[in-house]
Amino acid sequence: LLTQQDFAGETVLITAGPTREELDPVRYISNHSSGKMGYALARAAVQRGARVMLISGPTCLEPPSGVELVAVESARQMYAAVMARVPECSVVIKAAAVADYRPLVRAEGKIKKQGDLLTIELAKNPDILAGLGQLQQRPLLVGFAAETADLQVNAAAKLAAKNLDMIVANDVSQEGAGFNVSTNIARLLFRDCRVEPFELMSKQELAELILGRVREL
Numbered sequence: 001l002l003t004q005q006d007f008a009g010e011t012v013l014i015t016a017g018p019t020r021e022e023l024d025p026v027r028y029i030s031n032h033s034s035g036k037m038g039y040a041l042a043r044a045a046v047q048r049g050a051r052v053m054l055i056s057g058p059t060c061l062e063p064p065s066g067v068e069l070v071a072v073e074s075a076r077q078m079y080a081a082v083m084a085r086v087p088e089c090s091v092v093i094k095a096a097a098v099a100d101y102r103p104l105v106r107a108e109g110k111i112k113k114q115g116d117l118l119t120i121e122l123a124k125n126p127d128i129l130a131g132l133g134q135l136q137q138r139p140l141l142v143g144f145a146a147e148t149a150d151l152q153v154n155a156a157a158k159l160a161a162k163n164l165d166m167i168v169a170n171d172v173s174q175e176g177a178g179f180n181v182s183t184n185i186a187r188l189l190f191r192d193c194r195v196e197p198f199e200l201m202s203k204q205e206l207a208e209l210i211l212g213r214v215r216e217l
């Protein structure tokens, strides 16, 4: 009741968590995303009055009350879920860790143990954020960049290549930052080349800061 309703009237789509790319009925390729960053953003946005659609890969988290949760597994399912809803949105924030590749073939049955080496061919997944950046009528777009080296250079390249308004760069090799922790260390990069570095803080605090910058934009 006491939170400023500065997102009232806005529809915000947030992606969170990992994707799973199935190899066979029992195995998949994925990553260490817990969903905490995306869920913190969803919680902050709904408290600030937004209608929030949370497109989430598999996580162990309870969705914040008041958000519209759409559960997906693979990158291609996330792509379809995002694209179907984007016309309704004024802001999209992509905190999900989407698998860049999936197994070219998903085996019908469990892959049997064979020799000492097993080679799996991978096919490129669609880049959801880059697809959003190409839309003629696109919402305000915020991406994340998970890096282990050259944080700012790589994040700036993604901001430009995907046609974003802002990117949240996190060096996931730093302690207390990135995957599966409750804190993060982020650097915000904007289209006008401004860079705002932040110290370690909780993901909930960072979510509030990100939304504050989104509001200004």
Ligand code: PMT
Residues within 6 Å of the ligand: 016, 017, 018, 032, 033, 034, 035, 036, 037, 038, 075, 094, 095, 096, 097, 098, 099, 100, 125, 126, 127, 128, 129, 130, 142, 143, 144, 145, 146, 147, 158, 170, 172, 178, 179, 180, 181
């Ligand atoms: O979930 P947590 O445990 O809280 O961890 C948070 C986090 C580390 C996952 C988060 O802070 C983060 O950095 N998310 C982005 C991870 C990532 O996939 O980064 P990337 O640099 O590979 O991708 C850049 C951007 O493009 C991201 O916004 C990503 O969602 C998007 N993308 C990537 C590939 C793809 N096929 N489609 C996409 O939309």
